[in-house]
Amino acid sequence: MKKILFIVLALAPVVWAFTAMSKRDMESSVGPTKNLPPHLQEAFAVDDFASLPEPGPSDWLSSHPERGQTYGQFLNSSPLKPGAQGRKFIYLQPLGNFPKEAPQMAVLQEFLAAYFYPMEVKLAKTLPVDESKIGNRVASFSGEKQWNATDLLNGLQRRVPRDAYVVMAVTMTDLYPSDEWNFVFGIARIKKRVGVFSFARYDVADQPQLALERAFKVISHETGHAFGIKHCIHFHCLMNGSNGLGETDRAPLHLCPACLRKIHWGLGFDPAERYRKIAGVLKAQKMNEQAEWFAARAGKTDPKK
Ligand SMILES: [Zn+2]
Ligand SMILES: [Zn+2]
Numbered sequence: 001m002k003k004i005l006f007i008v009l010a011l012a013p014v015v016w017a018f019t020a021m022s023k024r025d026m027e028s029s030v031g032p033t034k035n036l037p038p039h040l041q042e043a044f045a046v047d048d049f050a051s052l053p054e055p056g057p058s059d060w061l062s063s064h065p066e067r068g069q070t071y072g073q074f075l076n077s078s079p080l081k082p083g084a085q086g087r088k089f090i091y092l093q094p095l096g097n098f099p100k101e102a103p104q105m106a107v108l109q110e111f112l113a114a115y116f117y118p119m120e121v122k123l124a125k126t127l128p129v130d131e132s133k134i135g136n137r138v139a140s141f142s143g144e145k146q147w148n149a150t151d152l153l154n155g156l157q158r159r160v161p162r163d164a165y166v167v168m169a170v171t172m173t174d175l176y177p178s179d180e181w182n183f184v185f186g187i188a189r190i191k192k193r194v195g196v197f198s199f200a201r202y203d204v205a206d207q208p209q210l211a212l213e214r215a216f217k218v219i220s221h222e223t224g225h226a227f228g229i230k231h232c233i234h235f236h237c238l239m240n241g242s243n244g245l246g247e248t249d250r251a252p253l254h255l256c257p258a259c260l261r262k263i264h265w266g267l268g269f270d271p272a273e274r275y276r277k278i279a280g281v282l283k284a285q286k287m288n289e290q291a292e293w294f295a296a297r298a299g300k301t302d303p304k305k
Helices: 002-015 023-030 038-043 071-076 105-115 149-157 208-226 245-250 257-267 271-284 288-300
Strands: 089-095 120-123 136-138 145-148 164-171 174-176 186-189 194-198
Touching: 023 257, 038 257, 038 271, 071 257, 089 105, 089 208, 105 120, 105 164, 105 208, 105 271, 145 149, 149 164, 149 174, 149 186, 149 194, 164 208, 174 194, 186 208, 194 208, 208 245, 271 288
Parallel strands: 089 120, 089 164, 145 174, 164 194
Antiparallel strands: 136 145, 186 194
16 A cells, blocks of 8 residues: 555656646636626636746646645635634734835835725734844855744744734844755745744845835735735636745736635625726836736726626
């Protein structure tokens, strides 16, 4: 038995082959919508959304052959409802120092609040990091300081507020999860409601606009996981897995209809209202092309149209 299992595991990455999703696959990942009001049917329609493009050899799906998660599978996973047991806030927790060109916490807070509307996002007071209490090192390949993310999570986990649905910590210091790793962009313990992410590799000094977009993507992707959403394979979607900055940059900032329906299950928003709020935040940050996409969706899903 052991031998058979070994062979199956050993063959899995080789026999896995990418097949593009058909419209039918995409529709079945969203699930039946015909009993929903017209504006929700419109919000969850697949026509305006692209399927996931074939991953390149170094992209996420080539090294992590995942099966995705339909809306039905999401419901069967008994995701925790936001607000249940009084856990009604997303906390944004800055750790350590931020240079002035770093993404502004208030802007990240505003973006998260729009993305997960009507959930409220609280900006926690910046926590200093005492390097005598956590693992840290100077990375030989970069000469930069790194913090042990596992130690940071252990500390955060002990102080999760009672009303927190999730605590998302962000830092400008590079992270590593354990000694054998070079670095990690971020890690999360969803069941313990904590995650920590670093913007150290986002090129904030030279490309602040791109750094902000990356921060928006990563923080909303990770918060999506906290809502019980697994990686998306049916569409080109914010919830696609990513192996690095290149793949993150190619991914869209929006959720596909299946992932949108998952957060809608927990939050019950009017999709047009949510799209308008996100468009407003993006426009204020001069991310005009992105803002236009969300504004157009707001128009298309407006119940009064
Ligand atoms: Zn992920
Ligand atoms: Zn998706």
